[in-house]
Amino acid sequence: MASSAHKQQRQLHLPNICVGGGAAPPPTPSNNHPSTSASPAADALSRLLHSLPSPTLSLPNTRTRSPSATRPPLISLSNPNPNEQILSSASQLGFFQLTNHGISSQLAHSAELEALSLFELEREKKLSSFPKNWPLGYEAEEEEDEEGNGESFCLDSACYSDSNELNLTSLREFTRAMEKVGLKIVEMLAAALGFGNPLGDDPTRYCSLLWMSKNLHGNKPVLSGGFYPYIVGLHYQIRPSKHTLIADAGSVPISAEVDSILVTLGDIAQVWSNGKTKKVRSGRPMAGLGDEKNKSDESISMILLVTLPIDSIVSPLVPKLDNNNNKNGEDAENTEDDNNNSEGQGQSHDDEEGRKLFESFSFEDYAWRVYHERLLFKDDPLDRYRI
Numbered sequence: 582m583a584s585s586a587h588k589q590q591r592q593l594h595l596p597n598i599c600v601g602g603g604a605a606p607p608p609t610p611s612n613n614h615p616s617t618s619a620s621p622a623a624d625a626l627s628r629l630l631h632s633l634p635s636p637t638l639s640l641p642n643t644r645t646r647s648p649s650a651t652r653p654p655l656i657s658l659s660n661p662n663p664n665e666q667i668l669s670s671a672s673q674l675g676f677f678q679l680t681n682h683g684i685s686s687q688l689a690h691s692a693e694l695e696a697l698s699l700f701e702l703e704r705e706k707k708l709s710s711f712p713k714n715w716p717l718g719y720e721a722e723e724e725e726d727e728e729g730n731g732e733s734f735c736l737d738s739a740c741y742s743d744s745n746e747l748n749l750t751s752l753r754e755f756t757r758a759m760e761k762v763g764l765k766i767v768e769m770l771a772a773a774l775g776f777g778n779p780l781g782d783d784p785t786r787y788c789s790l791l792w793m794s795k796n797l798h799g800n801k802p803v804l805s806g807g808f809y810p811y812i813v814g815l816h817y818q819i820r821p822s823k824h825t826l827i828a829d830a831g832s833v834p835i836s837a838e839v840d841s842i843l844v845t846l847g848d849i850a851q852v853w854s855n856g857k858t859k860k861v862r863s864g865r866p867m868a869g870l871g872d873e874k875n876k877s878d879e880s881i882s883m884i885l886l887v888t889l890p891i892d893s894i895v896s897p898l899v900p901k902l903d904n905n906n907n908k909n910g911e912d913a914e915n916t917e918d919d920n921n922n923s924e925g926q927g928q929s930h931d932d933e934e935g936r937k938l939f940e941s942f943s944f945e946d947y948a949w950r951v952y953h954e955r956l957l958f959k960d961d962p963l964d965r966y967r968i
Contacts, residue, residue: 650823650836653678653843658765664773671770671846675828675859678818678841679766684758686840689817692755695748696793696881699734707732710747711740716790716809716952733794752791756885759815759842760789763887766813766844774854776898787812790886792863807952808962810895810944811847811886814863818843820880827862829961848951848963849889852939855897889944896941938968 654670656663659681670677699707704721711719711734718740721732741753764780764787771778780786790809816824818837826833826845837843845861863884889895951962 650834653835653837655680655838655841656844657681658683658762663769667769668773671773671850671854671858673859675861676826676835676843676845678837679762679815679844680838680841682762682842684755684762684817684842686819688751688755688758689819689840691751693819693881693883695750695752696734696883699747699793700732700795700881707734711736716948733792736791736793737788755817755883756789756791759791759817759885760887762842763789763813763815763885766815767887770813770846770850770858771853771898774857776853779853779898785890787887788890790888792882792884792886794882807954808862809886809888809952810849810948811863811888812849812853813887814845814847814861815885815887816843816845817883822880829859847886847888849895849944852895852963852966853898855938891945891948893944894941895939895944895947897939939963940966940968942966 653674654666654677656666656670656677657680660666667677699711702710707719711717713720717735717737719732719734736756738753738756741749741756767780767787768778790811792809816837818839818841821836821839823834823836824843826835835843845863846858847863848860851858851860863886947962947966
């Protein structure tokens with residue numbers, strides 16, 4: 582025991598020896614000598630470096646910015662000579678916004694409330710009150726989401742008379758007022774393009790469809806359902822909202838003034854003008870976007886389409902450069918008869934601006950195809966009728 586304790590005491594007093602048997606390295610100069618002041622040159626360099634501004638680093642912005650909304654041209658319905666404005670908007674854009682149209686905002690709001698009440702009905706009630714009779718009636722997408730997006734109603738004047746149980750007085754009045762404005766626009770468009778009004782005062786030559794769908798929240802438009810051919814489309818701007826139009830030039834985000842009417846020109850107007858006007862596809866797809874900050878604010882998109890009866894034949898109305906020597910302003914009915922009689926003869930003349938002419942075609946066949954085939958935006962459904 583004493584011997585063991587003696588060995589431990591000896592180990593405590595042993596010198597510090599490395600395992601390798603060599604001596605420990607000498608201490609570094611910084612530990613062995615006190616620091617000295619830097620040279621004047623080093624002080625000057627240090628002051629220079631500290632006086633330089635610190636570099637600012639920034640990462641590239643990889644976030645994709647959405648294109649700014651286009652503000653459509655303003656045209657007043659009270660303008661005594663709007664031909665130049667209409668011709669410019671029709672040939673360059675295919676849409677404009679109409680002011681001084683005579684439809685009150687109170688009527689538009691009342692019609693919207695009645696339209697919203699239709700979406701609140703039970704599904705069975707919707708189907709029984711507005712049975713599907715293409716394109717009329719109630720329709721819902723097969724994959725409808727939880728908020729009911731994908732539902733739509735398409736109504737004509739007969740639908741209101743058949744719905745005696747529902748109070749749709751304001752909606753009926755609103756539809757008639759919008760139809761009146763739409764017919765006036767067709768008349769103005771025909772005058773600006775230089776041909777007679779193909780509708781005239783004959784109610785059998787046209788029909789009006791009111792298409793209603795729920796607005797969507799967020800900044801991405803959801804294009805649901807098929808397109809439908811039309812002459813002019815009217816969308817009353819009840820509140821600030823953005824729309825994405827599918828025009829000849831592609832998707833165009835637009836923002837119109839409150840209480841104005843956004844007017845779009847359709848494929849029938851383009852054929853009538855023999856390609857002089859641009860067109861905007863419409864029908865169920867054109868739904869406005871709601872306010873993302875206020876998702877509780879429910880609203881709908883109501884679009885009135887002035888279109889043709891289902892059994893119509895669509896033909897160019899602008900005179901052709903051929904031996905017929907038709908003149909601008911000639912009776913539209915006679916021009917239409919000439920075009921119908923020339924169907925299938927393979928005429929291939931171009932107009933004075935080099936645009937292709939269109940063959941006459943069945944409105945029903947064309948409408949069924951563009952609505953049910955869900956054509957891609959890059960495909961122009963009128964291409965097959967160009968000569």
